[in-house]
Amino acid sequence: MDGIAIRQKRPSATEVTCTKDYWNRKGFFALNDQAVCDSNYVFTWMSCRTPGSSHDSTELAVSDLGLLLSDRRNPLTMTLIADGLCIAADEAYADSEVLTVPWPGGGGGDMWRDGYNFYQSSARIHIEQAFGQLVWRWGILWRPLRMPFAKRPLVIKAAFLLHNFCRDNDAVPLAALVDAADDRARMDLNESNVPDAPRTRAGQAGSRLRRRMTAAVESAGRVRPPVHR
Structure with a gap:
């Protein structure tokens, strides 16, 4: 979980109670x-109810x-509590039984707390990357929103939903590169089929495992998925 500030044109006094509430700490x-x-990177929940100055x-x-x-x-x-499930978030949120946040101050010098912070941050990086994909995917978010204020939350929600649509219909995951129908071809890629080439500097020839996996990808006709911008 995390928050993102979506730029917008200054709302008028007839649209909101206090226009200054929408000026956030980043200067827009x-x-x-x-x-x-x-x-x-699929958004499972989103909310857009408060102005930019809100925590x-x-x-x-x-x-x-x-x-x-x-x-x-x-x-x-x-x-969630009984199953030991939780949501990873940053220091902006309060620690709870269902919301896990980092220890303050980098763990205060405690090596185990510092280790926890590292792995918690690794799990949290997905939301940052998802926001990056969302913004760069839709050009309407590259500049301040200028439509009537009442429509702006709906436009933002639509961008999130369309992002999820793209993710759901994106390239086939790596785990599905070789399905059950390709198992026989994969099993044929043993050491007798793929001779062990002599190693060159920096291991350019690659390991047997890497060559077998590369051969399986080639046999399945899979290419690098396109990068969506």
Whole structure:
């Protein structure tokens, strides 16, 4: 989980109560958007309810998800706790039984807390990458939103949904490169079929394993998936 500030043209006094509320700390007018994604960069939840000056934890607190996670008697929250499941977030959020955040101060010199912070950050990097894909995929987000203020949250939500559509219909995952129908061809790629070439400097010839996997990719006719910008 993390937040992203979506740039927008300054709303007028007839559209919002206080236009200054939308001026965020990064120096532009914005809407505060919170989102959760999975390891495939698919957004599983998003909320766009607060102005750009709002803290991430505030946006979460007023969202439907935030209200649900704060109620430990809620069946879903109880299930998450019982199963040991949680959402990884940064220091902007409060630590809880369902929201895991880093130890402050880099772990305070404790090697184990520092280790936890490293792996927690590794899990959290997906949301940063998902935001990057979202912004660069849709040119409308490259400049401040200028449509009527009431339509801006809907436009942002549409961008998230279209991003998910692209991810769901993206290239075949690497794990599916060789399916059951290709098992026989893969099994034929043994040491007698792929001779061990002499190693050159920096291991240019590659290991037997890497050559077998490369041969399997070639046999299946798989090429590098296109990079979406």
